Amino acid sequence: MKISYNWLKWYIPDCPSSEKMWDIFTYHLCEVESIEPLGEDVIFDINILPNRAHDLLSHQGIARELASLLNIKYVDPTENYKIPTSQKTELKVKIESQNCRRYSARIVRNIKVGPSPDWVVKHLESIGQRSINNIVDAANLVMYDCGQPIHAFDLDKLSGVITVREAKEGEEITTLDNKQVKLKPVNMVIADDKNVLAIAGVKGGKVAEVDENTKNIVIEIANFDPVSVRKTARGINIFTDAAKRFENDLSATLCDYAMRELCGLFVEYGFTGFEDVVDMYPVKQEEHKLSFSIKRIANILGREVPKEEVLDILKRYNFYFEDKDDEIIIDVPPMRLDLNIPEDMAEEIGRIAGYDKVVGKLPSPSVFKRVVNDRHAKVAWARNQLLLNGYSEVMTYSFAPKGEVSVLKSAGDKSCLRTNLSDGLKESAKLNNLNSSLLGMTQVKLFEIGSVFKKDAEEIHVAYGDNKKINELELTEFCDLFAPKLDAEAMNMDLLVSMASRAKRVMPDKFTMWSLYPFITRDIALWVPEGLDSTEVQKVITENINELVVKGPDLFDAFTKEGKTSYAFRLVFQSFEKTLTDEEVSTVMQQVTDNINTHTDWTLR
Amino acid sequence: MQTINEQNPSNKMGTEHPLNILASEAYKVFSDLGFEVTLGPELETEWYNFDALNVSKDHPARDMQDTFWIKDKPGYVLRTHTTNVTARAIEQAGKEGRIPCAFISIGKVFRNESTDATHEMQFFQIDGTMVGENISIAELKGVLTHFYKKMLGDDVEMEFRPSFFPFVEPGLEVWLKFRDRWLEVMGAGMLHPNVIRNLGLDPERVQGFAFGGGLDRIAMVKWNVPDVRLFYQGDLRLNQF
Numbered sequence: 001m002k003i004s005y006n007w008l009k010w011y012i013p014d015c016p017s018s019e020k021m022w023d024i025f026t027y028h029l030c031e032v033e034s035i036e037p038l039g040e041d042v043i044f045d046i047n048i049l050p051n052r053a054h055d056l057l058s059h060q061g062i063a064r065e066l067a068s069l070l071n072i073k074y075v076d077p078t079e080n081y082k083i084p085t086s087q088k089t090e091l092k093v094k095i096e097s098q099n100c101r102r103y104s105a106r107i108v109r110n111i112k113v114g115p116s117p118d119w120v121v122k123h124l125e126s127i128g129q130r131s132i133n134n135i136v137d138a139a140n141l142v143m144y145d146c147g148q149p150i151h152a153f154d155l156d157k158l159s160g161v162i163t164v165r166e167a168k169e170g171e172e173i174t175t176l177d178n179k180q181v182k183l184k185p186v187n188m189v190i191a192d193d194k195n196v197l198a199i200a201g202v203k204g205g206k207v208a209e210v211d212e213n214t215k216n217i218v219i220e221i222a223n224f225d226p227v228s229v230r231k232t233a234r235g236i237n238i239f240t241d242a243a244k245r246f247e248n249d250l251s252a253t254l255c256d257y258a259m260r261e262l263c264g265l266f267v268e269y270g271f272t273g274f275e276d277v278v279d280m281y282p283v284k285q286e287e288h289k290l291s292f293s294i295k296r297i298a299n300i301l302g303r304e305v306p307k308e309e310v311l312d313i314l315k316r317y318n319f320y321f322e323d324k325d326d327e328i329i330i331d332v333p334p335m336r337l338d339l340n341i342p343e344d345m346a347e348e349i350g351r352i353a354g355y356d357k358v359v360g361k362l363p364s365p366s367v368f369k370r371v372v373n374d375r376h377a378k379v380a381w382a383r384n385q386l387l388l389n390g391y392s393e394v395m396t397y398s399f400a401p402k403g404e405v406s407v408l409k410s411a412g413d414k415s416c417l418r419t420n421l422s423d424g425l426k427e428s429a430k431l432n433n434l435n436s437s438l439l440g441m442t443q444v445k446l447f448e449i450g451s452v453f454k455k456d457a458e459e460i461h462v463a464y465g466d467n468k469k470i471n472e473l474e475l476t477e478f479c480d481l482f483a484p485k486l487d488a489e490a491m492n493m494d495l496l497v498s499m500a501s502r503a504k505r506v507m508p509d510k511f512t513m514w515s516l517y518p519f520i521t522r523d524i525a526l527w528v529p530e531g532l533d534s535t536e537v538q539k540v541i542t543e544n545i546n547e548l549v550v551k552g553p554d555l556f557d558a559f560t561k562e563g564k565t566s567y568a569f570r571l572v573f574q575s576f577e578k579t580l581t582d583e584e585v586s587t588v589m590q591q592v593t594d595n596i597n598t599h600t601d602w603t604l605r
Numbered sequence: 606m607q608t609i610n611e612q613n614p615s616n617k618m619g620t621e622h623p624l625n626i627l628a629s630e631a632y633k634v635f636s637d638l639g640f641e642v643t644l645g646p647e648l649e650t651e652w653y654n655f656d657a658l659n660v661s662k663d664h665p666a667r668d669m670q671d672t673f674w675i676k677d678k679p680g681y682v683l684r685t686h687t688t689n690v691t692a693r694a695i696e697q698a699g700k701e702g703r704i705p706c707a708f709i710s711i712g713k714v715f716r717n718e719s720t721d722a723t724h725e726m727q728f729f730q731i732d733g734t735m736v737g738e739n740i741s742i743a744e745l746k747g748v749l750t751h752f753y754k755k756m757l758g759d760d761v762e763m764e765f766r767p768s769f770f771p772f773v774e775p776g777l778e779v780w781l782k783f784r785d786r787w788l789e790v791m792g793a794g795m796l797h798p799n800v801i802r803n804l805g806l807d808p809e810r811v812q813g814f815a816f817g818g819g820l821d822r823i824a825m826v827k828w829n830v831p832d833v834r835l836f837y838q839g840d841l842r843l844n845q846f
Contacts, residue, residue, distance in 0.1 A: 004754040026766055031778075049769040049776075094640025227663040234668070300775070300795055300812065302743025343798060347767070347775030350742065355765035355777065362749035363740070365639030369703050376632075376642045383625070392619035394839040398647070398683075398713065398727055405648070407673040407683065411719045412726050415676075417648070439841055444620065446841070451647045451713070458648050501650075507846040511623075514842045 002127040003062055005042040007145075009341040011063035014072040018042040028069055029056075040088030041126050053248030055335040058147030068317040069352060074163050078257065084281070089275035091218065095282060096165040097188050099225035101199065102252040102281040103164055104259055107155055108266060109216045109273030111135065117269075135210050135217060138265050148250065148258035149242035151190075153197060153208040155216035160193030162218070164200060171196055174206040187232045188224065201229040201246040203238050216273070221259050223252040252285050291329040292342035300346040303358050312350050329454060375460065378479045379449055382462050385482060391447040391464050396424030404455040417453035421463035422470045424448065433467045437521045437572050438514075438551055449475070519550065519574035520585050525557070525605040526596060527564045533568050534558060540599070541569060544592045548584065550574045566605065619800030620844035623824050624729050624836055627756070628711045631731055631820070634755045635709040638748060640733060643708045647715070651680045653689040657803040658772040673717045686817055687732035688772065693756070695736055695813075696804040705737030705812055711746030711820060722736035722832040729820035729836075734796070736806070745793060745814040751780060753790075755825060757783055768792060772800050774817060783826055791818030 033045035067074035139150040167183035188200040201224040403416030447464035557568035636827025722777040762782035793816035798808035
């Protein structure tokens with residue numbers, strides 16, 4: 001969500017400089033996506049956490065939070081909102097859906113649609129919103145300011161009672177942006193006696209759109225069930241800032257503030273034709289209390305929590321509370337739908353004070369009564385056996401084109417789960433066999449240990465083999481076959497240590513990506529006098545090749561006959577930039593053979 | 606039937622998959638701290654993958670977009686994390702009267718999303734939990750700091766930032782400073798009382814922490830592996846370590 005620094009400063013004039021805000025947000029509230037200067041303003045893009053989306057998806061919300069967090073002044077704007085004089089109304093509203101928790105509506109007559117005041121345009125543009133007209137802009141401005149979505153209808157385009165109800169099967173609506181949407185009963189709508197006017201909480205309709213000729217409007221400030229709005233938005237694939245706020249469960253008490261703010265703004269616009277608010281609020285949001293002990297908070301956070309620290313936080317956040325000996329009981333503010341259990345207060349105190357205050361502690365390992373996991377012991381044992389016997393480890397995909405179990409919908413091209421490892425391993429063997437000279441392997445031996453999925457069972461299998469033959473066994477069968485006497489206890493602890501660390505091998509620091517171009521192999525065989533070490537020849541070859549050789553010279557054959565030794569070396573050529581030509585490789589080979597020929601007692605074969 | 610015990614002295618040892626090198630090292634580090642290794646199913650019930658973990662019926666994570674649901678088997682999913690495994694283990698330990706307990710599980714998890722260099726439909730997750738009378742965020746911090754220093758070196762820095770996950774409260778993100786860059790590596794927090802209750806324990810008497818994060822990601826930052834998809838191609842050129 002985008003937040004304007006200048007806008008925030010309306011409410012918290014003592015807000016720290018924008019450079020300091022990254023730390024404040026990151027360590028005490030939420031992640032910061034970006035901080036960008038915009039003219040004389042600075043725009044923060046922050047990711048409000050789902051449990052705070054009730055009260056923080058707005059400038060006032062953030063300002064209130066920061067004021068309490070930083071213990072700075074919050075300038076409450078509500079006292080300055082101008083209150084209009086109001087006439088009796090004939091407006092009728094009916095709530096027929098359980099998913100509408102509150103519906104406030106108000107007629108404003110004799111309005112004039114036109115451009116918005118400059119400051120409104122500027123505010124909206126700072127957070128990336130386009131100005132449309134003074135009515136739509138006012139509704140948007142109030143939403144980004146206090147968090148409550150607002151809609152306005154052209155009164156003269158309505159007929160009869162405004163009803164909040166479930167859509168009828170097959171009903172349709174043309175949205176403000178001219179999309180034709182077919183509705184289902186799971187979608188809640190706002191309708192009059194003739195038409196569907198809006199998809200509740202998601203998007204307005206064309207039929208009662210406010211346009212340049214609009215004279216009289218109805219303001220809608222409502223509260224809808226979050227799940228219903230989310231399902232509808234997903235179902236019809238329309239995502240709006242309004243829907244995003246409703247989805248996160250807003251407090252129905254917010255409607256009052258939004259109505260005051262919007263009408264105050266309309267008074268500033270010079271509008272006078274206000275009628276009384278029609279407020280349908282069938283089930284009031286319940287007030288609730290939360291009690292917790294300081295001891296509990298300290299036990300969760302793992303640090304000492306002085307009582308003064310907690311009381312100070314409660315005061316800064318304007319919580320009404322009762323301080324009993326062991327227990328603190330707070331009246332949860334209506335907007336703080338996230339506070340329900342003592343753990344929620346532990347989070348409040350933890351994040352406000354900062355988690356850097358917690359000092360890490362290692363518990364003694366001896367307090368845990370461990371048992372050995374039989375399955376893990378078997379997997380580790382099988383893996384080590386295969387590695388020791390020269391099999392190399394691969395992982396392949398769990399998805400397959402065919403299988404006995406499949407998934408409902410997949411973002412990928414395969415929707416079945418594998419029934420065996422052999423199919424994947426065969427493919428892998430083929431691939432690696434082609435690369436065997438690159439890998440420096442004379443014989444490619446592979447294995448995989450992993451889950452396979454049969455109609456009614458998931459099994460762990462072990463598959464191993466080479467290009468010619470793959471064997472596959474269920475894990476326990478494998479272990480029984482090769483180690484019938486080993487029990488889990490004996491297998492386990494030692495095997496937790498990886499082969500790599502057991503062998504005390506020095507691992508390279510970095511992964512080296514391979515070339516995606518084809519490689520070419522060339523062999524050199526030569527006779528040298530008996531007793532000459534192969535490394536002598538290797539040295540000469542190495543001195544005469546260039547960076548196109550990615551592997552080798554590797555000795556792959558040696559034998560001695562009649563006082564002479566034959567050595568055969570393999571070179572693998574490959575470029576990261578292109579497919580090598582025969583000529584490029586031959587040039588290098590020529591250089592090598594020329595040099596070998598300068599040794600009079602060496603003979604190329 | 607071919608035997609694997611050829612005992613051919615010229616046989617070189619096979620090469621290891623990098624993720625399993627890390628998994629083995631991680632198991633060793635946690636095992637030394639008293640954690641017990643545990644494994645569990647990849648095809649899991651909705652209960653252990655979501656409900657028991659306090660993920661409500663309407664939570665967006667359950668949507669088709671993120672989760673692989675099993676065809677003709679309502680109520681089953683491919684697990685979206687390995688927290689299901691540690692949850693099962695806590696439940697079992699509770700029944701056996703083995704509290705305090707600590708579990709670590711590394712395994713394949715699945716997300717129904719399109720793949721690119723940093724996203725894969727299957728990847729490896731490391732998931733741990735510790736439950737007892739006084740297991741707090743201090744123990745979480747101690748354990749994870751120790752773990753990352755062992756895995757990535759002593760100069761790594763770790764910090765917690767506020768976050769939200771349905772199965773924990775408070776919820777935390779774990780960030781690491783590695784080679785001068787801050788990276789988000791795990792989600793963590795104190796097990797939500799609803800989770801403790803769902804696993805048959807009394808949240809008034811026991812509490813604990815949980816953490817989980819991608820193993821692929823650790824491998825990618827440790828060794829500079831450019832593309833997560835390389836891990837599952839069956840290509841031995843990956844086994845460089």
